[in-house]
Amino acid sequence: MLKTSHWVRPALHRSVKNSVDLSKTSIIQWIRDSGVGGREGTGRHIADWMEGSEMKNPAEPGRSVPGRDTRDGGTQTDSRIPGPDPRLSKENLFTLLSLWMELFPQEQSEEDDHSEIRGTGLVVVRDGKVVGLLCSGPELHAGQAAILQHGACLAGCQLYFSRRPCASCLKMIINAGVSQISFWPGDPELSMLRPGSANHSSSRGAPGCISEEAALDAVATEKLKSNSRPHICVLLQPLAQGLAQFVDETSRGSDFIERMSDDEPGLNTEELFNGERTRHLKAFSRRLLIKTPEQHRDILTHMGLENFCVEPSFSNLRHNMRELVEVLAAVAAGVPQQDYGFHREQHSTPEQSPAESSPPARLEVLSQEGARHCIIQARLLAYRTGDPKVGVGAVIWAKTPSAASNGTGHLCLVGCGYNAYPAGSHYAEYPQMDTKQEDRQRRKYRYIVHAEQNALTFRTRPIKPEEPAVLFVTKCPCDECVPLIRGAGIAHIYTSDQDRDKDKGDISYLRFGGLRSIGKFVWRKSPAVVPASPPPHANGCTGKHSRPAERESRSNKKRRADSSNDSPTMELGGINAASR
Numbered sequence: 001m002l003k004t005s006h007w008v009r010p011a012l013h014r015s016v017k018n019s020v021d022l023s024k025t026s027i028i029q030w031i032r033d034s035g036v037g038g039r040e041g042t043g044r045h046i047a048d049w050m051e052g053s054e055m056k057n058p059a060e061p062g063r064s065v066p067g068r069d070t071r072d073g074g075t076q077t078d079s080r081i082p083g084p085d086p087r088l089s090k091e092n093l094f095t096l097l098s099l100w101m102e103l104f105p106q107e108q109s110e111e112d113d114h115s116e117i118r119g120t121g122l123v124v125v126r127d128g129k130v131v132g133l134l135c136s137g138p139e140l141h142a143g144q145a146a147i148l149q150h151g152a153c154l155a156g157c158q159l160y161f162s163r164r165p166c167a168s169c170l171k172m173i174i175n176a177g178v179s180q181i182s183f184w185p186g187d188p189e190l191s192m193l194r195p196g197s198a199n200h201s202s203s204r205g206a207p208g209c210i211s212e213e214a215a216l217d218a219v220a221t222e223k224l225k226s227n228s229r230p231h232i233c234v235l236l237q238p239l240a241q242g243l244a245q246f247v248d249e250t251s252r253g254s255d256f257i258e259r260m261s262d263d264e265p266g267l268n269t270e271e272l273f274n275g276e277r278t279r280h281l282k283a284f285s286r287r288l289l290i291k292t293p294e295q296h297r298d299i300l301t302h303m304g305l306e307n308f309c310v311e312p313s314f315s316n317l318r319h320n321m322r323e324l325v326e327v328l329a330a331v332a333a334g335v336p337q338q339d340y341g342f343h344r345e346q347h348s349t350p351e352q353s354p355a356e357s358s359p360p361a362r363l364e365v366l367s368q369e370g371a372r373h374c375i376i377q378a379r380l381l382a383y384r385t386g387d388p389k390v391g392v393g394a395v396i397w398a399k400t401p402s403a404a405s406n407g408t409g410h411l412c413l414v415g416c417g418y419n420a421y422p423a424g425s426h427y428a429e430y431p432q433m434d435t436k437q438e439d440r441q442r443r444k445y446r447y448i449v450h451a452e453q454n455a456l457t458f459r460t461r462p463i464k465p466e467e468p469a470v471l472f473v474t475k476c477p478c479d480e481c482v483p484l485i486r487g488a489g490i491a492h493i494y495t496s497d498q499d500r501d502k503d504k505g506d507i508s509y510l511r512f513g514g515l516r517s518i519g520k521f522v523w524r525k526s527p528a529v530v531p532a533s534p535p536p537h538a539n540g541c542t543g544k545h546s547r548p549a550e551r552e553s554r555s556n557k558k559r560r561a562d563s564s565n566d567s568p569t570m571e572l573g574g575i576n577a578a579s580r
């Protein structure tokens with residue numbers, strides 16, 4: 001019997017679907033009242049925009065914003081048509097991705113507590129699609145990294161920052177002609193919580209305590225904001241009813257956790273998940289939220305967001321921020337950091353493909369931390385799925401020859417996507433039945449565009465042999481996708497292979513196992529903790545890092561373990577641990 005290895009939406013959510021969500025009304029009100037954005041009428045504009053994307057506001061039916069398509073333009077279906085289950089709004093997805101990008105693992109991993117400049121994540125969106133995922137690094141701020149990576153192509157883009165960018169970033173971004181800048185309303189990039197002054201204690205951080213630099217920056221950003229063409233605003237939305245619970249349940253039952261439970265039937269996965277989630281929640285809250293309401297009010301006031309400090313807007317704002325951080329913690333906990341990771345599969349008879357006969361000069365292997373981060377990016381994307389039952393997310397990164405001094409180092413986004421019905425379709429236009437239902441004609445599989453397919457279709461840079469492309473996908477690539485992935489020239493795949501070798505009739509996973517020309521890194525117990533005798537090693541590494549004979553699971557009888565050229569670098573820290 002096939003196990004369900006992906007999202008099965010609990011029936012519960014259907015019952016709450018159409019109930020009135022009062023918090024949404026108040027948020028629209030809050031944004032209208034607040035007039036965020038620096039230009040006349042912006043509050044109204046944002047409310048319209050929210051309406052177009054996720055909420056129907058009866059007060060202004062049919063009003064549309066010129067130049068801003070209210071319908072998703074490619075990978076997504078129109079979210080105004082009530083789907084059967086909750087999903088993330090686009091604004092919240094982009095916000096969550098920006099927060100997650102702030103946490104991108106870096107070689108100098110921990111934030112320097114003494115620096116006034118805080119690490120910042122950034123998502124660049126064009127026509128409703130993510131075209132850039134960035135974060136600040138040792139030298140460059142996230143906004144500066146975006147300028148270097150996208151240049152004049154930023155014109156017309158929407159930017160989502162995990163902190164309000166500093167004035168030096170803001171002036172360049174405004175100048176590049178972006179259409180909108182949204183930021184997470186916590187401590188800004190030039191911190192107000194931990195000014196560089198010697199007598200500062202980070203537990204204090206309050207008005208009057210902020211450094212002269214931060215105060216000057218706040219004034220400058222206000223000035224830039226009020227004179228700028230792009231809308232500079234805070235775009236946060238309450239979660240759809242039932243979404244928090246849905247994210248929690250589907251994260252608990254992720255393919256990654258399921259693999260662990262298959263390997264060790266006695267494992268208490270509930271406890272494991274709860275522990276991971278609590279740990280993340282603590283860390284994320286410390287970094288992304290403002291502890292006390294007083295401190296938060298002070299910061300908002302300094303940023304010119306006094307209107308946010310009025311009740312009930314202020315409580316709503318803090319509540320929405322908290323909820324999003326909880327979602328992030330649950331999504332991250334779906335890929336636990338315990339003895340498991342993405343480990344390269346070896347083949348005893350490697351198939352020689354043209355790409356492999358002249359291997360790219362720099363095919364470095366990602367650290368486990370880096371791989372996990374990218375898979376969680378894909379997990380976040382999956383919560384925008386158009387498929388009523390199975391959410392899948394995919395992200396493709398390229399490894400560029402020269403490392404930019406931003407936070408992602410050699411990695412540069414190629415594309416990302418999630419599974420959805422074709423562009424422009426309405427939610428109920430296509431069949432939504434799955435393999436468990438009888439009528440094959442009415443099954444969804446012939447209509448849904450897969451996550452990998454969307455990521456490849458809407459890629460923002462070409463896949464070149466000299467820039468090896470790495471695909472991260474939350475579910476085993478199916479037989480329809482395998483030739484596309486191979487044809488596109490993807491060099492490495494990171495995935496869960498829970499569905500490997502399964503044939504479900506309308507969708508099958510038989511070709512993944514035979515895919516030899518691409519390096520496959522699948523979610524497995526770390527070879528370092530699997531008790532087995534170490535095989536001989538040809539590369540001079542210690543037995544600790546070499547690959548033991550792997551226990552074969554029921555669905556993986558075809559796999560062969562072989563120690564010919566396994567990378568020992570998977571156990572090392574750092575995003576570009578070492579080259580093979």
Ligand SMILES: [Zn+2]
Nearest residue numbers: 141165166169
């Ligand atoms: Zn900056």
Ligand SMILES: [Zn+2]
Nearest residue numbers: 450478480481
């Ligand atoms: Zn597929």
